[in-house]
Every structure is written in structure tokens, then in C-alpha cells.
Amino acid sequence: MKSDxxxxxxxxxxxxxVQVLGWMQRDQVKVVSSEAxxxxxxxxxxxxxxxxxxxxEFGVRGVGYYVEDxxxxxxxxxxxxxxxxxxxxxxxxxxxxxxxxxxxxxxGFHIVGAYDCDPxxxxxxxxxxxxxxxxxxxxxxxxxxxxxxxxxxxxxxxxRAANHLIESGVKGILNFAPAxxxxxxxxxxxxxxxxxxxxxxAFSITLAGQ
Amino acid sequence: MKSDxxxxxxxxxxxxxVQVLGWMQRDQVKVVSSEAxxxxxxxxxxxxxxxxxxxxEFGVRGVGYYVEDxxxxxxxxxxxxxxxxxxxxxxxxxxxxxxxxxxxxxxGFHIVGAYDCDPxxxxxxxxxxxxxxxxxxxxxxxxxxxxxxxxxxxxxxxxRAANHLIESGVKGILNFAPAxxxxxxxxxxxxxxxxxxxxxxAFSITLAGQ
DNA sequence: CGTTGTGAAGAGCTTCACAGCG
DNA sequence: CGCTGTGAAGCTCTTCACAACG
Numbered sequence: 001m002k003s004d005x006x007x008x009x010x011x012x013x014x015x016x017x018v019q020v021l022g023w024m025q026r027d028q029v030k031v032v033s034s035e036a037x038x039x040x041x042x043x044x045x046x047x048x049x050x051x052x053x054x055x056x057e058f059g060v061r062g063v064g065y066y067v068e069d070x071x072x073x074x075x076x077x078x079x080x081x082x083x084x085x086x087x088x089x090x091x092x093x094x095x096x097x098x099x100x101x102x103x104x105x106x107x108g109f110h111i112v113g114a115y116d117c118d119p120x121x122x123x124x125x126x127x128x129x130x131x132x133x134x135x136x137x138x139x140x141x142x143x144x145x146x147x148x149x150x151x152x153x154x155x156x157x158x159x160r161a162a163n164h165l166i167e168s169g170v171k172g173i174l175n176f177a178p179a180x181x182x183x184x185x186x187x188x189x190x191x192x193x194x195x196x197x198x199x200x201x202a203f204s205i206t207l208a209g210q
Numbered sequence: 211m212k213s214d215x216x217x218x219x220x221x222x223x224x225x226x227x228v229q230v231l232g233w234m235q236r237d238q239v240k241v242v243s244s245e246a247x248x249x250x251x252x253x254x255x256x257x258x259x260x261x262x263x264x265x266x267e268f269g270v271r272g273v274g275y276y277v278e279d280x281x282x283x284x285x286x287x288x289x290x291x292x293x294x295x296x297x298x299x300x301x302x303x304x305x306x307x308x309x310x311x312x313x314x315x316x317x318g319f320h321i322v323g324a325y326d327c328d329p330x331x332x333x334x335x336x337x338x339x340x341x342x343x344x345x346x347x348x349x350x351x352x353x354x355x356x357x358x359x360x361x362x363x364x365x366x367x368x369x370r371a372a373n374h375l376i377e378s379g380v381k382g383i384l385n386f387a388p389a390x391x392x393x394x395x396x397x398x399x400x401x402x403x404x405x406x407x408x409x410x411x412a413f414s415i416t417l418a419g420q
Numbered sequence: 421c422g423t424t425g426t427g428a429a430g431a432g433c434t435t436c437a438c439a440g441c442g
Numbered sequence: 443c444g445c446t447g448t449g450a451a452g453c454t455c456t457t458c459a460c461a462a463c464g
Binding site for chain 2 (some may be wrong): 040042197207
């Protein structure tokens with residue numbers, strides 16, 4: 001198969017597969033069938049086989065998939081079989097929480113720079129990282145070889161933070177601020193807005209109550 | 211139109227429309243066409259008209275949509291035109307950040323209970339809320355009329371937290387822990403795992419670099 | 421024999437094109 | 443005249459069913 005265009009839904013699911021496979025590996029499971037993995041991920045078995053087929057043939061017919069190998073293969077396919085260096089802009093409550101979040105390093109996303117424009121925050125050390133002035137961002141991005149920016153500013157400062165990051169030459173932005181931001185085509189932007197999910201919940205509950 | 215089944219993609223987009231319309235309202239914009247709103251939300255104009263048509267006829271032909279009315283209509287359609295009372299389980303870094311997050315109240319999601327099983331955390335007051343023992347959760351959920359639970363525990367304790375919430379009778383769960391949880395059909399579960407979005411970014415950047 | 425990999429069928433979402441209406 | 447609301451077309455993603463094969 002090895003198609004060129006891959007649905008973004010597939011990418012999202014592959015991330016889930018990796019997570020679930022990780023738990024299986026910790027439970028000493030060596031081999032898994034698409035059916036078993038499907039049940040654990042709450043999707044259709046052929047969906048899994050098709051998702052994997054976009055990237056290659058990772059299974060053994062009549063047997064299934066070797067858990068460890070499959071994790072490696074999916075991670076390589078997603079491009080997360082290496083370290084990604086990131087910078088965080090906006091050291092508020094959420095920014096602090098993310099800087100202290102152990103999972104980032106564990107998953108290969110190293111936060112190597114923390115930036116804020118508030119003079120009272122500059123110089124503070126959080127989780128071993130000194131908060132720097134946002135204006136000096138572009139020097140550091142090149143110096144530290146940063147490819148991904150994380151925005152945790154208030155919404156009204158999100159676009160300015162994005163501009164700083166884009167100027168500095170980052171290739172992707174993860175935006176936690178509840179604001180749309182514009183970026184050139186070659187800079188990828190992903191949004192994290194958990195209020196969308198809260199809205200979904202509110203809607204589902206309301207609908208079910210009718 | 212007024213269909214019964216509504217695509218979840220539509221719900222996600224409606225949340226975006228509300229956000230963008232809010233910004234327009236702040237900028238004194240009174241009327242907006244589907245084309246203008248579409249540009250701001252980066253979607254197709256007919257997509258917007260179709261999404262809205264699931265819930266009613268909110269526009270005026272030849273004119274467009276009245277911004278204020280449309281916000282009200284969408285919020286009512288989503289069921290977010292009222293206060294939702296929520297409880298948070300797991301007072302770690304992320305839990306603390308969310309408890310201090312002003313936006314929750316602003317958007318109608320009130321966190322009225324904070325729970326943890328760590329005796330050192332119980333009794334601590336965060337953002338005016340005393341952390342209570344998770345074991346007492348179900349008493350409070352009924353007492354405080356809580357409908358939504360927010361899980362911010364470590365992954366290995368997510369299912370236990372979920373069980374407590376489900377027993378207590380919450381109708382929906384927002385899970386920030388990087389773990390799949392199982393719940394009965396009548397309890398809705400939404401996941402927030404920003405590593406999925408980081409994976410998407412990593413993949414897009416890797417692909418573009420080829 | 422059992423499970424994968426995959427073409428074909430099916431379902432669902434998105435876009436088009438235009439009738440309907442203020 | 444201009445923009446909404448919507449049936450129909452188009453397209454993409456998902457599921458099925460089975461051939462391929464270790």
C-alpha cells in the first residue's frame with residue numbers, strides 16, 4: 001500500500017495504538033492480534049490493519065503483531081523515534097504545569113527553553129530551566145536547535161508569541177491559548193482547547209437527557 | 211432540517227465558531243456572513259450553514275447572521291447556555307493549574323470540588339477550594355449536584371478515579387490522564403491528550419522534511 | 421489453521437449549485 | 443440584489459469480505 005496521503009484521523013489513532021501497546025508491553029504481552037488491539041483501543045480491527053498498511057507490513061499472518069516491534073515501527077512512522085527540542089512561551093499556571101510535567105521528556109519532547117515577557121518572571125527557575133525574555137527567543141531557537149514552539153500565553157498575546165516563534169524558524173506550534181493564530185503554510189499549527197471537549201460533553205449529556 | 215444525528219465534527223466546529231464570534235463581538239462586529247465567518251475559522255462557508263442548519267434557521271437571507279444572536283443560539287444548541295458543576299480528581303501540577311484557570315468559570319464550567327487521595331494534599335486550599343479525600347467523593351457529588359468529572363491523576367490511577375466518579379453518578383468525564391478508561395454507555399468520556407497533537411506535529415514536520 | 425493485507429462496497433461528511441427569501 | 447438554507451453530487455474515511463501466506 002504505502003500511500004502518500006494519510007488521513008489525520010489515522011495519525012491520531014496511531015498515537016492511541018502506541019499508548020495502548022505500551023501498557024500491553026508493561027504487562028508482558030508479546031504478541032497481539034488486530035482484533036485484541038482493536039478491542040483495547042475501541043476501534044474496528046480492519047481500521048487498525050488499514051492504518052498500519054499506510055506505512056508498511058508490520059504483522060505476521062496467522063500470528064499477529066509483535067508488540068515491541070510494532071511500537072518501534074509506529075514510532076518510526078510517526079517520526080517520534082527521536083528527541084524533539086521545544087520551547088515554551090507564556091509562564092502562567094498552565095505553562096508552569098507543563099514545565100513540571102515529567103511526561104514530556106519521557107515521550108521524547110524536551111522543553112529546553114521557557115519564555116515570558118513579564119520582567120517579574122524573567123530569571124525565575126522552573127524545573128531547572130531559567131525563564132528568559134521573549135525578545136531573545138529567536139537567538140535561542142537557533143542556538144538550541146528548537147523545532148517546536150508551545151504557546152501557553154493568554155489569548156490576546158498568542159499571536160504575538162506565534163510571530164516570535166515563526167520568525168525564529170520553528171517548524172511547528174502547539175497552541176494552548178484559546179485563540180486562532182495565523183501562520184505561513186510551512187509552519188504547522190495544532191490547537192489544544194479542552195473547552196471543545198467540555199462542550200462536547202455538555203452537548204452529549206444534554207442530548208441524552210431529552 | 212433539524213436532524214437527529216449530528217456529526218461530532220460539527221460539534222467541534224460549533225465550539226470554534228462561538229470562540230471566533232466572541233472575538234468579533236468584542237470588535238463591535240454586529241453582522242457576519244457565512245463567508246466571512248468561514249474565512250476566520252478556516253472552513254468552507256457551506257460547512258457553516260450546514261452545521262447551523264442541524265439546529266435551526268439562525269440567519270437572515272440577504273443579510274447574514276447577527277453576531278450576538280448567533281452566539282446565543284449556538285450556545286443554547288450545545289447546551290452551554292447554563293452553568294455546569296464539575297469536580298476535579300488529582301491535585302498534581304496539571305490539576306492545580308486547572309483549578310487556578312480563570313477560563314473555567316468564564317465559560318460556565320464551575321469546579322466546585324477538588325479531590326486527591328494523598329493525605330498531604332487533603333486540607334490544602336487552592337483557588338478558594340479545599341482539597342477533599344477521594345473516598346468522600348460520592349457524598350459530595352450528590353450534595354453539590356456535580357454532573358461532570360475531570361481526571362488529572364497519574365495514568366495508573368485514572369481508572370480508579372473514573373470508577374469513583376461513575377459510582378457517584380456523574381454523567382460525563384473529561385480525562386487528562388494518558389490512559390484509556392472504561393465507563394458504562396450512559397457516562398460520556400472525552401480525552402485530552404496533547405501528546406497526540408505533538409505526535410501530529412512531529413509527523414507533519416517529518417513528512418514535510420522529506 | 422489463523423491472522424494479516426487489501427480491493428471493493430458502504431457510510432458519512434463535505435462541497436457544490438441553486439432555489440428561496442428578506 | 444445578496445446571502446441563507448438545502449437537495450444532490452462528490453469525496454474521503456471506514457468496514458466488509460476474502461485472497462494471500464507464514
